[in-house]
Amino acid sequence: MKEPRQYWLMKSEPEAFSIDDLANAPKQTTCWDGVRNYQARNFMRAMRVGDQVLFYHSNADPSSVVGIAEVVTRAYPDRSAFDPKDPHYDPKSRPEKPLWDMVDIRFVQKFSSPLGLDALRKISTLKKMELLRKGSRLSVQPVRPNEWKTILDLSDKPPKPGA
């Protein structure tokens, strides 16, 4: 039985790793390391190969959904947690008992124009979207199918005149 495709949103600061970095990466693929939040980790553990991901630029000007990526591996141990020199080193995670996981994602598409937070907030069907919740900081979060469809429809359209 084939599981239905799931949708997610992943945040990255473009200064650190942008959608262009993903597009230019070897095989247009990267491992999503450095996640050190249990909720975000658990969402990655729930991911399946083929799941679709909205790529979001945080701390950007303006912060926006900028494109699409695809999950290409199941979750597996994040080795960066074992490395004392790594900024995301976590001594609680040991190779024999890994605490943190990551997945690999592959570039699918960059939107012709980014969808900024202010524009997304105007869409009534996105009212409940995790990204738009006040104080929401989750760097990996689920996206509802109708939210996914709404955002893809928006990305198809040229920017509104005068907007």
Place this chain on the structure above:
DNA sequence: GCCAACGTTGGC
């Protein structure tokens, strides 16, 4: 750069 919201830590 500010600061509100949030998660984690650690004293008790």
Place this chain on the structure above:
DNA sequence: GCCAACGTTGGC
């Protein structure tokens, strides 16, 4: 198990 202190995220 409570909760204050602290560190981080991320919009603005």
